[in-house]
Amino acid sequence: MKIPKLNDVKYYKTFKEMIDSLCTDETKPAISWFTRKGEEQGVDYGKLYSDVLGLKESLCSRGLAGRHIAVLGENSYEWLLVYFATTYCGATVVCIDVEQSDETIEQMLTMADVDAMFCAKQFIDICKKWAIGGRSVFSMQGTDESSMAYLISEGNRMRQEGLCIYEEPKVTGETIASIVFTSGTTSFSKPVLLSHEAILTNASDALANVAIGKIAFTSLPFYHTYGLTCSVLSMLIGGAKLYINGNLKTVMRDIKLAGPHTMLTVPLMLEAIHRGLWQNAEEAGKADGLRKLLSIRGVLMSLGVKKCGKTLDAVREKCFGNIKLIICGGAHMNASIMDEFARLGVTVVQGYGITECAPLVSVNRNTANKLNSVGLVTPNCEVKIVDGEILVRGKNLMSGYYKSPEMTAEAMADGWFKTGDMGE
Numbered sequence: 001m002k003i004p005k006l007n008d009v010k011y012y013k014t015f016k017e018m019i020d021s022l023c024t025d026e027t028k029p030a031i032s033w034f035t036r037k038g039e040e041q042g043v044d045y046g047k048l049y050s051d052v053l054g055l056k057e058s059l060c061s062r063g064l065a066g067r068h069i070a071v072l073g074e075n076s077y078e079w080l081l082v083y084f085a086t087t088y089c090g091a092t093v094v095c096i097d098v099e100q101s102d103e104t105i106e107q108m109l110t111m112a113d114v115d116a117m118f119c120a121k122q123f124i125d126i127c128k129k130w131a132i133g134g135r136s137v138f139s140m141q142g143t144d145e146s147s148m149a150y151l152i153s154e155g156n157r158m159r160q161e162g163l164c165i166y167e168e169p170k171v172t173g174e175t176i177a178s179i180v181f182t183s184g185t186t187s188f189s190k191p192v193l194l195s196h197e198a199i200l201t202n203a204s205d206a207l208a209n210v211a212i213g214k215i216a217f218t219s220l221p222f223y224h225t226y227g228l229t230c231s232v233l234s235m236l237i238g239g240a241k242l243y244i245n246g247n248l249k250t251v252m253r254d255i256k257l258a259g260p261h262t263m264l265t266v267p268l269m270l271e272a273i274h275r276g277l278w279q280n281a282e283e284a285g286k287a288d289g290l291r292k293l294l295s296i297r298g299v300l301m302s303l304g305v306k307k308c309g310k311t312l313d314a315v316r317e318k319c320f321g322n323i324k325l326i327i328c329g330g331a332h333m334n335a336s337i338m339d340e341f342a343r344l345g346v347t348v349v350q351g352y353g354i355t356e357c358a359p360l361v362s363v364n365r366n367t368a369n370k371l372n373s374v375g376l377v378t379p380n381c382e383v384k385i386v387d388g389e390i391l392v393r394g395k396n397l398m399s400g401y402y403k404s405p406e407m408t409a410e411a412m413a414d415g416w417f418k419t420g421d422m423g424e
Helices: 015-022 045-061 075-086 102-111 120-132 148-160 194-207 225-237 247-258 266-283 286-303 310-320 335-343 405-411
Strands: 027-035 041-043 068-072 092-095 114-120 136-139 174-182 189-193 215-218 243-244 261-264 325-328 347-353 360-363 381-386 389-394 416-422
Touching: 015 045, 015 114, 015 194, 027 045, 027 075, 041 045, 041 405, 045 075, 045 148, 068 075, 068 120, 075 092, 075 148, 075 174, 114 120, 120 136, 136 148, 174 261, 189 194, 194 225, 194 360, 215 225, 215 247, 225 243, 225 261, 225 347, 225 360, 247 381, 266 286, 266 310, 266 325, 266 335, 286 310, 286 335, 325 416, 335 347, 360 381
Parallel strands: 027 243, 068 092, 068 114, 092 174, 114 136, 215 243, 215 261, 261 325, 325 347
Antiparallel strands: 027 041, 174 189, 347 360, 381 389, 389 416
């Protein structure tokens, strides 16, 4: 297989640098989503920038620059605002998994030494219990004095009136941007320290390997590195209009409404789409005919014929809408399903990553896609195999586990991170 050249992409060392750069075209669409009624809402880069700076000013005025600020909620524009404003002012975002129990969430907040918390309304009670003792809790909804909307308005007023007299901490590529808890197979989650440069280098490395379309869609949880680095940061750096979803009940509806070219997901969703495809074909009595068409299509593809034909185009549009590229990670993807989707005109590229690597280690490319492989190692990353175990080092590597030097040392070997995963 001939390996194509890497795509041209811009690299950033800090979130301030990235946000300042991306927001120069104020009227360009940035992030969109759909309400429960299916109505589209969204912001351009001008609005995004204003909201980030307003929230950042309020955080700084409350002495939270450089502190630990947690965010607890499903995917939303507000969640991303917390992340961008916090990292912009040199504070550290503590990403909390909403799927955890109340007890585990409280343990995570304590373990990460959280000073303030932004939460969705359904988590207010948990957060107020944790906040006893003077910690700050802000709501991502509402308009009262503890709401994000109020903080943004307050911060923008301060900016306009020249009231920003505090000194912001110096932020470098080595500054810790976030603490993310692992979600692997171990008995407890480990708090991973990820720097600005580690995350942003990884986001751009993903784009260097995979060329995306102009419209992208994700429902991957932002509190995981795959969901944030690859499905949000990479898409924004790549100039895509990004549609986000935080409600699994409306995912398929929102995909059809958004009409994306590119989708980021996990094997579970693709397997569900595949089951639905064949269930519909069986119920319509067209399964045998579809199998024959896909078989013929496989032969034509081997001869270099690119067009699918009207029938397969119709099948693809019913299942996927406008989607032409799916980036899949988080678990092993069935190669036969990827092959069927390719015959329908949808390219599925899978990759491999781990939280401690921010997370992407390797990924296939649009035109160099080996279905039984997790692809090529990203540009700023190195991999070696020792006794069958995958070891990684590079700019995307974590800075360690928070307040756990022994655990950090145990995970490293002469500068290489021991993933615990087997590979070849």
